[in-house]
Amino acid sequence: xxxxxxxxxxxxxxxxxxxxxxxxxxxxxxxxVYDRKHFSNYIYKExxxxxxxxxECIKECGTIWLNPHLSTEPKVETVNTLYHxxxxxxxxxxxxxxxxxxxxKMIPVERSMVRKKKSFDIIHRH
Ligand SMILES: [Zn+2]
Numbered sequence: 001x002x003x004x005x006x007x008x009x010x011x012x013x014x015x016x017x018x019x020x021x022x023x024x025x026x027x028x029x030x031x032x033v034y035d036r037k038h039f040s041n042y043i044y045k046e047x048x049x050x051x052x053x054x055x056e057c058i059k060e061c062g063t064i065w066l067n068p069h070l071s072t073e074p075k076v077e078t079v080n081t082l083y084h085x086x087x088x089x090x091x092x093x094x095x096x097x098x099x100x101x102x103x104x105k106m107i108p109v110e111r112s113m114v115r116k117k118k119s120f121d122i123i124h125r126h
Contacts, residue, residue, distance in 0.1 A: 003068040005034065009078075013066070016079060020086040028062040028089050032082075038063055042124045055121040057085045059092045080107040081121075088123050096120070 005013070010032075017030050036050075039058070044050055054077075056065040064085045070078045084103040087094065100120065 003071055005066070005068055005071050009071060010034070013078070013082065016082055017064075017086070020083055024086055024090045026062075026086065026090050028060070030062040030064055030086055030089055032064050032066065034065070034068075036065055039065065039124065044122065048119050048122055050122060053119050053121050055081050055085050056124070057088050057121060058124045058126075059089055060126045062089045064089075074110075076107060076109055080104065080109050083107055085121065088121075092125070096123075 013032055017032055020026075021030055036056070039056055042058070050056070054067045054070060057063065064082070066078065066081065070081065080103055083106060084099055087099045087102055091099070
């Protein structure tokens with residue numbers, strides 16, 4: 001299967017997540033999931049096709065999903081995306097624009113496939 005995270009990928013994802021949790025002093029612990037069934041109780045906004053986003057997140061419980069397509073992108077894209085989702089959890093009221101700006105400042109990314117996505121992520125609240 002082309003788009004699949006390896007055990008090695010999952011290890012550095014988790015290491016990064018722990019680091020971001022500490023740096024941002026997050027009260028809600030971010031939890032990375034690779035199975036989208038965690039989001040099955042949520043109704044998607046009509047405009048956003050769930051298959052076209054890079055990440056999905058539930059703010060209140062810190063659940064983060066990463067699109068396996070990221071496995072073939074430059075690693076910096078995954079780092080940026082993980083940090084971006086952590087910001088959504090840490091600052092639940094922050095606007096998407098501001099989250100992107102902060103994440104891109106901390107982890108600069110080149111214009112790549114990821115950047116061309118119309119919708120970056122889907123954020124749920126309870
Ligand atoms: Zn976002």
